[in-house]
Amino acid sequence: QKEVEQDPGPLSVPEGAIVSLNCTYSNSAFQYFMWYRQYSRKGPELLMYTYSSGNKEDGRFTAQVDKSSKYISLFIRDSQPSDSATYLCAMSQTGANNLFFGTGTRLTVIP
Amino acid sequence: SAVISQKPSRDICQRGTSLTIQCQVDSQVTMMFWYRQQPGQSLTLIATANQGSEATYESGFVIDKFPISRPNLTFSTLTVSNMSPEDSSIYLCSVEDQGRNYGYTFGSGTRLTVV
Numbered sequence: 001q002k003e004v005e006q007d008p009g010p011l012s013v014p015e016g017a018i019v020s021l022n023c024t025y026s027n028s029a030f031q032y033f034m035w036y037r038q039y040s041r042k043g044p045e046l047l048m049y050t051y052s053s054g055n056k057e058d059g060r061f062t063a064q065v066d067k068s069s070k071y072i073s074l075f076i077r078d079s080q081p082s083d084s085a086t087y088l089c090a091m092s093q094t095g096a097n098n099l100f101f102g103t104g105t106r107l108t109v110i111p
Numbered sequence: 112s113a114v115i116s117q118k119p120s121r122d123i124c125q126r127g128t129s130l131t132i133q134c135q136v137d138s139q140v141t142m143m144f145w146y147r148q149q150p151g152q153s154l155t156l157i158a159t160a161n162q163g164s165e166a167t168y169e170s171g172f173v174i175d176k177f178p179i180s181r182p183n184l185t186f187s188t189l190t191v192s193n194m195s196p197e198d199s200s201i202y203l204c205s206v207e208d209q210g211r212n213y214g215y216t217f218g219s220g221t222r223l224t225v226v
Contacts, residue, residue, distance in 0.1 A: 002153075004153065006153075008151070034214060036217075041120075041220075041222070042219050042220075043117075043217030043219045044154070044203075044217045045217070046208065046215065046216070049214050088153075090154075097142060097144065097159060097207070098156050098169065099154070099156065099215065100153075101153040101154040102153055103151065103152060103153045104153070
């Protein structure tokens with residue numbers, strides 16, 4: 001079983017839609033949860049990070065962590081064509097530098 | 112956030128040869144990380160490079176195959192040795208993001224194709 005599971009998609013939505021991206025994980029020791037956005041031929045760019053359980057909002061983006069279910073989500077409101085990218089979830093344990101990534105979900109927002 | 116310059120951005124190499132990838136950061140950092148991103152696979156940490164000490168390799172990666180240098184606090188290289196088509200991948204370096212409470216900054220990656 002992989003440490004982190006993520007639906008690879010692809011996911012295609014119309015502009016303005018609400019997008020929900022999800023990951024599940026198996027290691028209960030994970031405490032830091034991140035979402036990265038990766039445009040084609042670019043490195044991953046950190047979008048959001050959350051420590052332990054709860055919600056975090058930043059503009060059109062909301063990250064949710066449910067540690068009891070080992071489930072994290074990223075919501076994108078009012079999606080824009082510029083949001084078209086691959087979204088990677090990542091997580092790590094306290095005191096560890098090793099990030100465990102999902103395989104990424106490719107999102108396309110259609111104008 | 113740190114700015115990372117990674118070279119080359121892409122290369123096509125013959126099997127059996129070696130390629131050295133360079134990573135330059137615009138600020139001094141303690142640790143630099145090397146990741147591999149294979150097609151359809153998740154980003155996987157290869158090793159952590161500290162200045163002045165041997166790199167620490169993750170399970171499944173060995174120094175003979177992926178030698179790493181870290182001569183100072185802003186630069187590191189990763190060599191992919193004796194390449195085979197299975198080494199075709201994107202290789203990325205990363206540093207801890209000094210500008211946030213937590214997070215890592217990545218370079219743009221080196222897209223390697225072995226033929």
